Amino acid sequence: MTHLDGTTPPSSAVTDGEPTAPTAPRRLLPLLRTQGGPHGNRSWATCLYRCGNACDHPEPNTSGNEHVQDVIRAAIARRTVLGGAAAGAGAMVLGGFATTSAAAAGGYDAGASPAGAVPGKQVSTDPFTPVAPNRRDALTVPAGYRLNVVAAWGDPVVPGAPAFDVYRQTPEAAAQQFGYNNDYVGVISLSTTKALLVCNHEYTNEEVMFPAGEYTAEEIRRIALMSHGMSVLAVERPTATAGHWVRSASSNVRYNRRITGETPFVVDGPAAGHDRLKTSADPTGKRVLGTLNNCAGGTTPWGTVLSGEENFNQYFGTAGAIPATHAASYRRYGISASSERGWYQTWDRFDLAKEPNEPNRFGWIVEVDPLAPDEPPVKHTMLGRFKHEGANIAIAPNKKVVAYMGDDERGDYLYRFISTDTYRSGTDAASRRHNKQLLSKGALYVARLTGDGLEDGVWDGTGQWILLCTDTVSNVPGMSVADVLIDTRLAADKMGPTRMDRPEDVEPNPVNGRVYAALTNNSNRGSSYPADEANPVTRSMVRSAPGAELTAASGNRNGYVLEMQPVGGHTGGTFVWRLLLVCGDPAAPETYFAGYPKDKVSPISCPDNVAFDSRGNLWVSTDGNVIGSNDGIFRVPVDGPHRGKVESFLTTPIGAEACGPLITHGDRTVWVAVQHPGEGGTFAEPIGLWPHTHRYPRPGVAVVWKA
Template identity: 65%
Template sequence: MTSVAPDNRPLLSVVPDGNRHGSRSYLTCFFRCGNACDKPEPNPTDHAHIRDEITRAVGRRGVLAGGAAGAGALVVGSVLTGEAAAAPLAGDLRRKGVLGTAPFRPVVPNKRDAFTTATGFGHRVVMRWGDAVVSGAPRFDPYRQSVAAAEKQFGYNCDYVGFVPLGADAALLVVNHDYTDENLMFPAGVYTDDEIKRISMVNHGMSIVRLTRASTPGSWRRQELKKAPQNRRIHIRTRFKVTGPAAGDDRLKTTADPTGRVVLGTLNNCAGGMTPWGTVLSGEENFNQYFDKGASEFPAELADSYARYGITGTGTRGWGTVDPRFDLSVEPNEPHRFGWVVEVDPLEPRSTPVKHTMLGRFKHEGANVTVARNGKVVAYMGDDERGDYLYRFVSAKRFSDRKGAAARRHNKTLLTEGTLYVARLTGDGLEDDVHDGTGEWIPLCSDKRSFVDGMSVADVLLFTRLAADKVAPTKMDRPEDVEPNPVNGKVYAALTNNSNRGGSMAVDEANPLSSSMVRANLAAPLTPASGNRNGYVLEMTPTGRDHTARTFTWDLFLVCGDPEAPESYFGGFDKSKVSPISCPDNVAFDSLGNLWISTDGNVLGSNDGVFRVPVAGANRGQVQQFCTVPKGAEACGPLIADRDRSLFVAVQHPGEIAGATFEEPASTWPHTDDFPRPSVVVAYRDR
């Protein structure tokens, strides 16, 4: 069976029925990343892989199978130190941390076409695909879509969510629009092929929307447009300024931009982060899939760099037919203008967003910034590809905590000068039951000097993957969100999974919640061949709690999966008292330092969702599912805000299930129409 679009609506490819892995449909894999998992890993090196270190640890089944907290616990680095057993945080913080401290009965795994929260909590939809963002936006009508309308409406597939407070009763919501699914967006026979492509192009990007507080504490609603001067849509035709040492390089120059300093648009924006100076960072991820080869071959001298970034010239979207800059035979440098971290200032709606070359070019999941003890800012980043690396950036200048426009202007330059590093993780756990994880940050370049033989500063920043390959960092399993915890000073990295290193993906359709690639063989030991079944969460501690230090220790905080599986591990917490969790994607923290995890592609037979996990005290590692998202969707964000009374979740691609079309949807969530609409939800305590 294959999914075939109705007559007169182009289907970008023939897509197999069923799921590619876990709950992720072939459609999601096709539209989101161009079926990256079906292709060989673009990293050809034989560098050490995180799986080898972790497999040695989790393969000690007797160690992992312990029940109560601390019993048989896996220790990687300092996983069970005195800090882990510390007393709960101070009472004044506990009273403020509503979401962080509220007891709740975990949501039961389910396949409902609904956004389901724990008992005692409610939710409301804040923004939907097509809702008006700026003045003049027409009422959304799926049969009357246009480029002009889409440029003023909330884009498709919401991912990262940022929150900028504006006094006591207002805030700005900043949302990424990751990718489009033309099967679900367009009714058959209404639009031409070119119209579909052009409308889809402007549905990518970002939205900035002013919110106002609703009546229930923690709940928010969108502000009417006449009172929302900061509202803004950023799309494929928005001008971006290129900053940093690679700006103006010949390899960034195109026919439309002979300066190499101005780029139109941002693509495939995945995760992101808020800066201490009130701007938003957004990561350009699977940009490689948007480029076609066109009528002739691209230049031979670009073959190696194209290959390392998965740029084949067989783009699945056909954009080159409506915009020649996506035709590699016409504009071979255009791919070099994507794959960056972009910075947007929500407080200045007329400002020009920037692309920061100093943070390197790769498939950025996102970037998250903290201020180190010496005042320098440090950004942590992951390259979301099987077999690629973890990175960090340390600024040359120091953060100013002064008030006023001058200090803010200074802080907005901090990501243009500094040093870019890549991570190497090692361990010595071959002779005993304690695996001491250590790591170092290897410098790649500063804004003035390259540390990679044979490569200039611009070479390193434009082709960061190739530069990193030369210094032997550790290959990872899809390093996605990498965020510093503002309470304990540690850094948490979600390694979602590596689906090409798993066992059987077969699911018992008669009982989907009791079968999965893990449950199919619960007793089997984890080996390098069986791979990363459900994902890990790493916990990294900078030496001396100094984020500018060159060394760190790392702990295996979570080995996700079914609690009954021998390899799963939950920070030493009793495995009989946790929720199953699979495929950690994005992470966030509340004011107590609790870790909140959203998942993407659950392989345990349930919809994806969001989970709360304490990282310290007696409940360290107690994974509890707070909510699930509708059928076919993934949970994005999450964002903990409003002094921990609000949880924002972006519900991406609801109903993206093989065989679904606009006319025959697999979901109608949020149930305001007879077709699905990706939306942002805020959850809050309602009793």
């Protein structure tokens, strides 16, 4: 078999009869409770390599911050005293959650195309037959759609890269090839037929990547380090076909670039140069080697890509003693002497006893300019340090840049940044230089959500953005600006925000102006995390396989999608919120789909990333499905008569999660990153072989379009 190069093997396309895995892989407001283990449908490999088995470790957030349920109890008590007046006031607040004229114009049923849309077949408006839950070893899309794998692990990125050979891999070769476990997908258009694909490489699955006995532990660690990071890859449309994209051989390959675990980064913002960022190798505290565990991200209006460093804690360990001066910070970020990866045995910088400040140099939002391949990428300290899923930008009417972010851990928080300086439109060099500095100065906030009580029959309420610091002044008692930015979790704990169920991707909708957050799950909701109006489910219904009986499991296993309406725009201090989706099987009593009939929606579990098309429809990718199917990507209108109509657009191969998604080029192309296909197996005994080009699975990025 050979690598894919602009064509799709029959086994990779989707419709009925696609390949299966080579072996079997291992109405409103119910507050439900039962028993169950923490890992749900995730394989042991996902839990180990993605987050370092976070569910098996003590929860980092021990702040004891108030849950929304406490506020709800107080509100209910007030209503008992005040009668209908309080309820009426709550209804007035929610009246602000209105559909804007832009949303009405761009709604699911709108007849006219919004500005920028391209006539023709569009995934934003065209009907499709939803993909049924399945356990295929294929990327499965609706009938009438085609797909192509654009790039996969080991494909050449840098011109002159050596041919990939899984039996003779080296760190030097890995640093020139497409990395492992592609996550975020960004596409920077160069013309109507040419673009740059920018992709994260989050983590490595050593048991799937390496044949047993071919490599030493030292060699595996060195190759794995170079397989992390990001790729910038020139792509083009080879024909007039609307959605067909392939790797490019044009002069644009001059932009091709691999960013690895050893690529030099510049540190900027108020914490740059602080003593807590200094190491033996970098006494300036302003230069870091590499980026690790890059999860989601965002593409900025000025044409750069933001990437979030997420579960960085798992790369550090020591055989020595952890310095007492760092112990509290380490605990809050889940850093311990134990490390399954053992990187501290190869590099001193990952040894906590030898270089205790090195972990402080990870957990940031990084910015990469795909159009400047010789320019070092930047780590922005002003956006805070935590387990970033990503960062996504809105431009406020006053031209301030607003970034929304989530901290992906049980019980952690939602964040917002507002720039000091203002955005300049235009693509000239001076405007781009100015805009690339906008994330260096500003104000960082954390969110507190307040429920209005359950009597109105919906999960909703109001919210407040609590200031943590500006680039010059801290608002957190006893902490300097640098302390707030380096230990953002500890700073936020002091300010009383709302503990959420794994807030991952948080993105503003460019059509209706609302902000949507994927809250993936929390198996401990209802035990160590009491239920509240923003996080209500304490018992989820799950399936072991498609068609299997629904059974009860403890906690919030299927997750939510949170919808927030800013009050006074993106720079205002408050917002109104509601749960758009309470995910799961539509047959389960706890599920909710914005009021849309439950017998007309697709099952959806564990929302991870969100995106939008030009009509403002929400697209959701999932990770960790516990209702008997592979993960997938779903289209959800958020306005009009079909609001809440969840439809499964594609499902991933066995063992994989769906990353992205990204809707581009006039709503005619859907990009998806297929991460960790075959996870749960080994190189010798794989449970899946997608994309069916070799005798082992390969993570890759694909495009889907209507034939």
